[in-house]
Amino acid sequence: MKISKKQQILDSALSLFSTKGIDATSTASIAKAAQVATGTLFHHFPNKQRLVHQLYLAIKHDLSLQFTPLQTQDTNELEPLAKSLWNNALDWAIQYPQKLKFFQLASVSQLLSVQEQADAMAQELGVIMQLITKGQQSGDFAPHPIELVALNCQAQYLSASNFYIDNPALTNDQHYRDASFCMFWNALRPLS
């Protein structure tokens, strides 16, 4: 057996959550989709909430892996670095639309506490925070409050990702790609 039952459950849960919503998906339907008994599901996860939480952490970690390869790049030129991070993140969302959708559902739902979300953000997306701080120090970015800027970045990223997922034909359209990055980048800049 190549994939463990636990992983099958997580995969099926992601698929169902992202299409039907988290609350609207029963544990029984997850087990059925994973070709597993409900007893097995509750053997691996003490309850539904823990299953959601574990899936959330796994996906957030997965996204963070898109950023790490770029950490070693030259950081003197901020814009090209930001552009490759932006495109990496967008490509990830386009490749795994279910992960993005679930990520969004989990963020908006009250299943995870604000604290849990903030912790996951700080741990996994620390690279982004450092980049914002660096840009503010060099004067490339406006000196706005960092929490506000971080939330704004996340919001613009989710917005652009959803657009590409809903309009697959435009995925590789350079005009659209440039436009989305331009808005993102300009938002961070100081008033000229």
Add this chain to the structure above:
Amino acid sequence: MKISKKQQILDSALSLFSTKGIDATSTASIAKAAQVATGTLFHHFPNKQRLVHQLYLAIKHDLSLQFTPLQTQDTNELEPLAKSLWNNALDWAIQYPQKLKFFQLASVSQLLSVQEQADAMAQELGVIMQLITKGQQSGDFAPHPIELVALNCQAQYLSASNFYIDNPALTNDQHYRDASFCMFWNALRPLS
């Protein structure tokens, strides 16, 4: 009796939906909170989905009313107009945090079809679309695809609103207000 039972049901539904989530809120709990029998609820709304839909439309309309008083203003100067629209919308969200929360839940959940959401957007928020078009024609804004720009505006608005709702102490902090508008406005501008 000042408020109709139907309105009591809508009010209680909004309150419960925004705190517990839509799926996680039972019709029985809505009826109980509204001090009404379940039979009464189903007399006014054929089913739960219709109740959600009706609430969604009412709230979207409520938001749109924040924009109409400004339509008659002088539109030669775009930035001050945009700033007052931005602040109006933020103030509305801060005053009615439950409405914003529900609005977000309904947008992300699959309860409303993409078409229904787009229709409501076009009808109620047409003012915003016209403003974007006008800015693009005058050269104040970059000529990005309008759908992309509209979604970006909505995302930044929701992001800023959530921040203020989660941090009530900063509601009237001018530094934060200016920062959030600066990001929003800059995102729309062309590359300098």
Add this chain to the structure above:
DNA sequence: GTCTATAAGTGGATAGAC
């Protein structure tokens, strides 16, 4: 219009065999 009572079904979660 509003209520009570209840139908008919689904939910998360558990016990215990293998």
Add this chain to the structure above:
DNA sequence: GTCTATCCACTTATAGAC
């Protein structure tokens, strides 16, 4: 670790009295 079988609280929605 995985399964079958099952508990029972809770769900949406309806019927019919007032």
